[in-house]
Amino acid sequence: MIEKLPGLDGVDEGTRGTAVNHRMREVTELVAGAGAGADTWDSSLVGEVRTLFDSLAPDWTATRDHPRRNAPVLDALDRGAVAGRTVLELGAGTCISARDLRDRFDCYVAADLSWGMLSHAVDGAPPLVCADGSSLPLADSMIDVLILQNMFLFAAEVDRCLADDGFVVWVNSRGPETPIHLSCEAVVASLESATGSSWRAVTSTVGEATWAVVRRESRNAAR
């Protein structure tokens, strides 16, 4: 079930090219696709993605940050009624969200595949972990809130690490123009296909940004 909330006005980020035919869109859909596994996200693809984001890291904050940059994730947390103690922001990049997230949660950690991104993290970033979201160094069910902003969806690993009553916060800063974008429907479908469980979502927009807060309806008893 997907609940749509009214959209809010916001500042559009605008002008950094288009997602059409963007290689990262192709990878996003591959990774989220039903059955995507180790044979899809292989060492060659990991290397391609890491090399790309390492190369973008030095200019990431300067070209992405602006005063209203975190409005979509904050709106998702507020209107999505997200609560929890242990929060992982995965694919956090340079942690532009840290200034607005670090005081909201008791335990907030950021992880990214790209050491380049983490090494350019903003002042005040939370503890940083260099890790691959397809295989996280975490115990089962230990995350209350998983924040994915403009990041791939590794549905089986999300299911493993997320607490039974946990929240997935999905943000696309430029909505469908974001290269790493999935619709709310596609996020739910990917999670349901990978887990065999039912998931529900609440979704809205802030300017051009889209967000979804996704939770399990029930966990697959066979897990």
Ligand SMILES: C[S@@+](CC[C@H](N)C(=O)[O-])C[C@H]1O[C@@H](n2cnc3c(N)ncnc32)[C@H](O)[C@@H]1O
């Ligand atoms: C489009 S950037 C978004 C960065 C940040 N969330 C933002 O919105 O500013 C995608 C980030 O995901 C990271 N990433 C890609 N694949 C990953 C993986 N398998 N595990 C962890 N991080 C990954 C990249 O290195 C990059 O920093």
